[in-house]
Amino acid sequence: MKNKSIKYLGYVVTIIAFIFIGKSFASMNLDIRYIKNPVQAVVIIICLSIGYVAIVFISSYAWKTTLQFINKGKISLKEITGVYVKSNIGKYLPGNVMHFAGRNILAGKLGFKQLDITFCTIIEIIMLIFTDFILSFIFAMKNFKTVLMFLYSKINSSIVYGVATALIVFIILVSWILIKKSRFIENYRHLFTKDFLKLLLKLFCIYSVTLIISGIFLVMILKLIFGYNITVHMFMITISAYTISWVSGYIVPGAPGGIGVRESVLLLMLEPLYTKDIALLASILLRITSILGDLIAFLLEPLIIKIL
Numbered sequence: 001m002k003n004k005s006i007k008y009l010g011y012v013v014t015i016i017a018f019i020f021i022g023k024s025f026a027s028m029n030l031d032i033r034y035i036k037n038p039v040q041a042v043v044i045i046i047c048l049s050i051g052y053v054a055i056v057f058i059s060s061y062a063w064k065t066t067l068q069f070i071n072k073g074k075i076s077l078k079e080i081t082g083v084y085v086k087s088n089i090g091k092y093l094p095g096n097v098m099h100f101a102g103r104n105i106l107a108g109k110l111g112f113k114q115l116d117i118t119f120c121t122i123i124e125i126i127m128l129i130f131t132d133f134i135l136s137f138i139f140a141m142k143n144f145k146t147v148l149m150f151l152y153s154k155i156n157s158s159i160v161y162g163v164a165t166a167l168i169v170f171i172i173l174v175s176w177i178l179i180k181k182s183r184f185i186e187n188y189r190h191l192f193t194k195d196f197l198k199l200l201l202k203l204f205c206i207y208s209v210t211l212i213i214s215g216i217f218l219v220m221i222l223k224l225i226f227g228y229n230i231t232v233h234m235f236m237i238t239i240s241a242y243t244i245s246w247v248s249g250y251i252v253p254g255a256p257g258g259i260g261v262r263e264s265v266l267l268l269m270l271e272p273l274y275t276k277d278i279a280l281l282a283s284i285l286l287r288i289t290s291i292l293g294d295l296i297a298f299l300l301e302p303l304i305i306k307i308l
Contacts, residue, residue: 034226034281041225045289048217052293053300055210060084062206067120069199071112072190078305085301088294119191125250127200131207132247139240215242218266218286225285226278234273241269245283263287 035041064080190196219238222228230238249262263283270279297304 034278036227037225041285044221044224045285045292048220048289049292049296051217052214052290053297055214056085056088056293056297057081057304058206058210062203062210063120063124065206066123066199066203067112067116069190069196070116070119070123082301082305085297085304089298123200123203127203128207128247128250131204131211132243134204135208135211135243136240139236139243211243211246212239214246214286214290215239217289218242218282221282221285221289222274222278226274226282228274228278237269237273241266242286244269 060081061077063084064075064077067080068075215238218241219230219235222238223230228234245262245265248265263280266283266286267276267279270282273279274282
């Protein structure tokens, strides 16, 4: 009975999340006249959404690998995939942190320590940001600087000071724990080994693949739906724009699934190449692709778990 209640609660959360998404799209002024072949566009978006499902499951594997290392023991990919895919829908709720909370709740029910799950999430965030920095440096460093200045101009100085203060307090608390709690050091000594560096390298490779492939999806939307002849320069800038926008939406609190944040960053970087209307439409179509991909992954999760 309890498991059924949790299952039904998950469906309710999913419905609420997509209601918020619908409202967000309704508030945007979209000019679809640039889509010359709507039927073809729908087919392309559906195909890309199916491809995005693979990205969701690859990301769940990365999370499983991290948690397995921290937990110091083998973990069933089947269990973790279920946790990741279900909690992934929570990111579309207001606050943009519900998927993190969902992970802790669902993984906690499987017997994992809350501290291990928290460490796993922290490592994921840090590695995503690090991967984004490296990829953006490789693809388009000049544009990366522009976006950083844009994001900085949009952030209230009090928020910056608050985050800095919280970070200092966090470092002090962690230092105190490391000094006073010998048991803590014993439990997490493996985080200061060469094996941990190997894990970080593996995560960098996995996140690079997921970010670049998603960026290629954006390139395909611009080429196949809007008919642009994508040059090497345009390709590099577009990939960079996607990686920066994705991580920006991922780490900025208050935006469900990063909605609004990612589109703003994409618009800033892509407008000089594709015009404002096309950049906005492309970003929305990519958003629809990722939402459908998350939803398909959520619906297929029981079937995928049986296959694993």
